[in-house]
Amino acid sequence: MVMELFRGLWTTLQEFVQTNLRGPVTYPYPEVKRPLRVRFKGVHELRRYSNGLERCIGCALCAAACPADAIYVEAGENTDEERYSPGERYAKVYEINLLRCIFCGYCEDACPTNAIVLTDKIPPAGYTRESFIVTKAQLLVPPPPGVPGTPQRTTDPSLRTRSIWEEGLVNEPI
Amino acid sequence: MVPFLVEAIIKSAILVLLLLTGFAYLTLAERKLVADFQARIGPNRAGPYGLLQPLADAVKLFFKEDFIPEYADRALFVLAPLITLIPAILIFAVIPFGPELTLFGYRTRLQLTDVNVGVLYIVAITSISVYGITLAGWASNNKYALLGGIRASAQMISYELAMGLAIVSVVLTTGTLQVSGIVEAQRNGWLLFLQPLAAIIFFITGLAEIKRAPFDLVEAEQELTAGYLTEYSSMKFALFFMAEYVKMIGFSALMTTFFLGGYLGPFVDHYPALGVVYFTLKVALLIFLMIWIRATLPRIRYDQLMALGWKVLLPLSLANVMGTAVVVALTA
Numbered sequence: 001m002v003m004e005l006f007r008g009l010w011t012t013l014q015e016f017v018q019t020n021l022r023g024p025v026t027y028p029y030p031e032v033k034r035p036l037r038v039r040f041k042g043v044h045e046l047r048r049y050s051n052g053l054e055r056c057i058g059c060a061l062c063a064a065a066c067p068a069d070a071i072y073v074e075a076g077e078n079t080d081e082e083r084y085s086p087g088e089r090y091a092k093v094y095e096i097n098l099l100r101c102i103f104c105g106y107c108e109d110a111c112p113t114n115a116i117v118l119t120d121k122i123p124p125a126g127y128t129r130e131s132f133i134v135t136k137a138q139l140l141v142p143p144p145p146g147v148p149g150t151p152q153r154t155t156d157p158s159l160r161t162r163s164i165w166e167e168g169l170v171n172e173p174i
Numbered sequence: 175m176v177p178f179l180v181e182a183i184i185k186s187a188i189l190v191l192l193l194l195t196g197f198a199y200l201t202l203a204e205r206k207l208v209a210d211f212q213a214r215i216g217p218n219r220a221g222p223y224g225l226l227q228p229l230a231d232a233v234k235l236f237f238k239e240d241f242i243p244e245y246a247d248r249a250l251f252v253l254a255p256l257i258t259l260i261p262a263i264l265i266f267a268v269i270p271f272g273p274e275l276t277l278f279g280y281r282t283r284l285q286l287t288d289v290n291v292g293v294l295y296i297v298a299i300t301s302i303s304v305y306g307i308t309l310a311g312w313a314s315n316n317k318y319a320l321l322g323g324i325r326a327s328a329q330m331i332s333y334e335l336a337m338g339l340a341i342v343s344v345v346l347t348t349g350t351l352q353v354s355g356i357v358e359a360q361r362n363g364w365l366l367f368l369q370p371l372a373a374i375i376f377f378i379t380g381l382a383e384i385k386r387a388p389f390d391l392v393e394a395e396q397e398l399t400a401g402y403l404t405e406y407s408s409m410k411f412a413l414f415f416m417a418e419y420v421k422m423i424g425f426s427a428l429m430t431t432f433f434l435g436g437y438l439g440p441f442v443d444h445y446p447a448l449g450v451v452y453f454t455l456k457v458a459l460l461i462f463l464m465i466w467i468r469a470t471l472p473r474i475r476y477d478q479l480m481a482l483g484w485k486v487l488l489p490l491s492l493a494n495v496m497g498t499a500v501v502v503a504l505t506a
């Protein structure tokens with residue numbers, strides 16, 4: 001028994017020396033963030049096409065797939081004058097409750113247009129429950145540089161042959 | 175008479191001040207060291223390297239509600255922390271921190287008072303402390319607190335015997351009850367080497383006496399919530415906490431004085447101030463050892479604690495006293 005006592009003390013002493021030589025294994029969190037794997041599933045974002053239109057078509061498949069019932073989608077109709085996404089409809093309201101979300105990534109899998117994507121960012125902390133409901137304005141990424149955001153006006157509606165994204169189709173801002 | 179009083183007051187003021195800062199920074203040191211043992215960072219938010227953490231803790235404790243349970247015995251409940259803390263501080267009155275030296279043309283000993291039965295005084299005072307803990311457990315009117323208090327008294331009784339006998343071997347070897355005499359008797363070699371068994375027994379029983387891991391059954395969080403501390407909050411809790419750490423320093427100081435040659439060390443006779451440095455270093459080393467043990471060993475079971483005290487340590491210390499007595503009688 002006495003031998004074991006000293007073995008234990010020896011083990012912790014080694015740990016002590018290592019911590020002092022190589023530093024601790026933990027991180028001082030807000031200042032130093034732990035490097036995450038590229039496929040880490042963090043907070044979501046809603047992506048855009050390269051011409052600035054939103055990918056989300058308001059189909060609510062993500063909401064249906066979500067096991068935690070964390071997504072709320074309300075669809076609106078696109079018009080040629082006021083166009084948000086290439087299809088008929090767009091997400092007028094898009095909210096995710098990060099307190100419910102379990103970061104499973106099922107929404108990502110369910111989305112037909114790759115609009116909703118989990119990034120490798122850690123969800124922010126907050127002081128109220130409301131602050132954990134992220135809205136479309138917070139989720140939507142900014143348009144690529146030099147490209148107008150949404151809504152846009154369809155320059156020539158006759159050019160549009162399909163209701164999804166077509167390469168080279170340019171709209172103008174309104 | 176008057177110079178003596180002034181000297182005593184100045185010395186005790188310095189001593190209490192030192193102890194209070196020592197206590198505050200010992201809490202930080204313990205947390206930092208345990209963090210090192212566990213490969214963590216430890217407290218680092220309050221000030222550079224967390225150096226202001228003790229201040230932050232103190233402010234926090236001041237502003238906590240000072241709660242007394244409705245069915246508690248109010249008088250005893252308030253008295254208990256004091257009964258625990260005061261003896262812990264009183265011990266330092268007889269501990270020599272350094273040899274005699276001249277300060278501003280005034281020759282003085284770095285010791286509050288050199289009672290000629292200092293060892294007896296120490297043994298007497300240390301036993302008072304446990305009353306505070308038992309009373310705290312009783313006065314709280316809480317079953318966890320009461321269990322903690324009962325454990326404390328049982329633990330103290332079984333360990334004080336062996337500890338007392340270890341001290342008896344020290345007294346037998348040095349032939350004096352005066353604390354400074356014990357230190358001076360170690361000029362030719364520390365008692366640690368003359369009385370290794372007594373030193374080990376003293377250290378183990380000391381750990382049990384001040385309720386450090388692995389003998390912290392009195393407040394065993396997993397079994398007793400916080401033991402006798404359960405109902406205490408705010409400054410009363412702080413007093414218990416202070417008592418605990420002051421006892422830790424006090425025990426290290428005793429161990430240093432009895433077995434590690436106190437303030438003695440190379441060149442102490444030429445530069446008496448070095449004695450304080452040696453003393454502090456030895457105390458710090460012992461405190462590190464205690465923290466190291468806390469970071470390593472799991473708490474032992476209650477029956478194991480009792481068995482260790484009564485069946486191992488007590489017979490060993492008795493045998494040690496007998497052996498010492500025989501050797502001293504033969505060589506005298």
Ligand code: SF4
Nearest residue numbers: 066101102104105107
């Ligand atoms: S990651 Fe999972 S839980 Fe979170 S919103 Fe998507 S589907 Fe729902």
Ligand code: SF4
Nearest residue numbers: 056057059060062111
């Ligand atoms: S994010 Fe994808 S799945 Fe969800 S509503 Fe938009 S298009 Fe549909």
